[in-house]
Amino acid sequence: MTHEFTVPEGEVRAAEIPEPGAVTIVVPTFNESANVRQLLRQITDSVPGRLPCEVVFVDDSTDDTPDVIREAAQDCPYPVTVLHREEPVGGLGGAVVEGIKAAGSDWVVVMDGDCQHPPSLVPELVATGELAGAGLVVASRYIKGGSRAGLAGSYRVAVSRGATWLTKSLFPRRLHGISDPMSGFFAIRRSMVTADLLKPLGYKILLELAVRSRPRGVTEVPFVFQDRFAGESKSSAREGLRFLRHLAGLRTASPVARMVVFGLIGATGFLPNLLGLWALTAAGMHYLPAEIVANQLGVAWNFLLIERLLFRDRRHFRRLWDRLGRFALLANADLLLRIPLIALLVGRFGMDALPATALALVTTFVLRFVGTEALVYLPRRGLRGSSTTARESRVNDNSDRGTARRAA
Ligand SMILES: Nc1nc2c(ncn2[C@@H]2O[C@H](COP(=O)(O)OP(=O)(O)OP(=O)(O)O)[C@@H](O)[C@H]2O)c(=O)[nH]1
Numbered sequence: 530m531t532h533e534f535t536v537p538e539g540e541v542r543a544a545e546i547p548e549p550g551a552v553t554i555v556v557p558t559f560n561e562s563a564n565v566r567q568l569l570r571q572i573t574d575s576v577p578g579r580l581p582c583e584v585v586f587v588d589d590s591t592d593d594t595p596d597v598i599r600e601a602a603q604d605c606p607y608p609v610t611v612l613h614r615e616e617p618v619g620g621l622g623g624a625v626v627e628g629i630k631a632a633g634s635d636w637v638v639v640m641d642g643d644c645q646h647p648p649s650l651v652p653e654l655v656a657t658g659e660l661a662g663a664g665l666v667v668a669s670r671y672i673k674g675g676s677r678a679g680l681a682g683s684y685r686v687a688v689s690r691g692a693t694w695l696t697k698s699l700f701p702r703r704l705h706g707i708s709d710p711m712s713g714f715f716a717i718r719r720s721m722v723t724a725d726l727l728k729p730l731g732y733k734i735l736l737e738l739a740v741r742s743r744p745r746g747v748t749e750v751p752f753v754f755q756d757r758f759a760g761e762s763k764s765s766a767r768e769g770l771r772f773l774r775h776l777a778g779l780r781t782a783s784p785v786a787r788m789v790v791f792g793l794i795g796a797t798g799f800l801p802n803l804l805g806l807w808a809l810t811a812a813g814m815h816y817l818p819a820e821i822v823a824n825q826l827g828v829a830w831n832f833l834l835i836e837r838l839l840f841r842d843r844r845h846f847r848r849l850w851d852r853l854g855r856f857a858l859l860a861n862a863d864l865l866l867r868i869p870l871i872a873l874l875v876g877r878f879g880m881d882a883l884p885a886t887a888l889a890l891v892t893t894f895v896l897r898f899v900g901t902e903a904l905v906y907l908p909r910r911g912l913r914g915s916s917t918t919a920r921e922s923r924v925n926d927n928s929d930r931g932t933a934r935r936a937a
Pocket residue numbers: 556557558559560561587588589590617620621624640641642643645679680681713757761762763764
């Protein structure tokens with residue numbers, strides 16, 4: 530269930546509610562009870578005197594963080610809200626999206642709850658965005674004046690650098706002008722966020738926003754990444770894997786990109802195919818039935834990779850055996866179709882065998898890709914709305930409905 534409360538309770542005056550030009554600071558928290566008091570103190574010292582603000586915590590904690598916030602907020606001269614989620618859908622990214630949706634002001638600043646992001650920069654981020662007419666202002670550790678001093682240990686620095694490089698290479702155009710796509714500290718105009726398009730997965734919500742919402746006008750402000758004030762880091766190897774899945778999902782969002790990945794996966798299928806053929810013929814099987822059996826090994830291999838890497842979030846539209854059966858049929862039909870097609874191109878259109886084979890390979894490949902999308906992984910009528918995002922936004926938007934459904 531989503532608990533929501535606003536503090537000071539009953540004391541929110543109209544003048545305190547942010548108007549356009551004000552900022553909503555969204556802070557995702559997971560067990561940050563040792564940090565939130567200090568964070569609110571820092572915000573009080575550096576933000577409301579320069580820019581009207583409100584703070585929205587989106588909390589997935591299992592400790593007493595919401596209580597600590599409630600208590601500390603009594604001393605804050607701005608509204609503080611806690612959205613506590615008992616179902617942490619989408620992890621950190623999902624929390625941030627929920628906070629952005631709840632924001633009432635034009636500008637939203639997202640920052641961590643462990644004091645690694647200096648709140649004194651909040652007014653500057655918004656002012657820079659206003660001056661530049663930008664939709665997104667990233668606080669960057671990687672431009673002149675910035676630093677990642679608080680990134681603990683050379684291992685974390687290396688991982689962060691590698692992830693930044695990989696991400697920038699995969700999205701050179703969309704991330705043009707963003708030196709620090711991994712930053713968790715940024716200001717975005719509320720109107721630029723297409724919350725319904727977002728499918729946040731884990732940590733990297735800025736990446737998700739920059740790639741899917743494509744805010745118009747991006748600029749950066751340097752900042753020094755501080756040491757964590759207290760408490761424990763939540764980044765882990767598991768988060769790392771989630772991040773790679775997130776990258777794969779973002780990169781294969783367009784049909785052309787999906788077709789390229791489909792082709793690359795298909796090419797890796799030669800390996801189990803040839804190995805199988807070798808093993809079966811070595812065991813004495815005639816090469817023709819061996820070809821057929823070995824081909825099924827390649828099909829199974831491709832199916833596994835495609836399920837894991839390409840259509841991970843579209844598996845729930847059909848049962849496993851249904852998907853596997855359809856996939857295998859398409860893969861074998863591809864083989865059966867290729868020979869008559871080559872014969873047609875050579876016999877009827879007078880093509881040479883080599884270009885005819887190449888053309889047939891490409892044609893059957895495209896047909897197989899389109900067939901796989903349409904017949905194996907397309908949402909079925911009535912199941913369309915049940916994608917992760919839709920389920921997530923419904924539960925998040927309407928806590929009563931979410932509760933009713935869980936109880937049912
Ligand atoms: N709501 C919510 N917040 C989360 C979740 N995971 C992490 N956070 C918060 O997201 C922010 C960033 O997490 P950190 O663990 O500090 O990650 P990090 O800054 O990369 O790691 P450190 O440098 O070690 O602090 C913190 O405010 C966390 O409390 C989550 O699942 N849900």
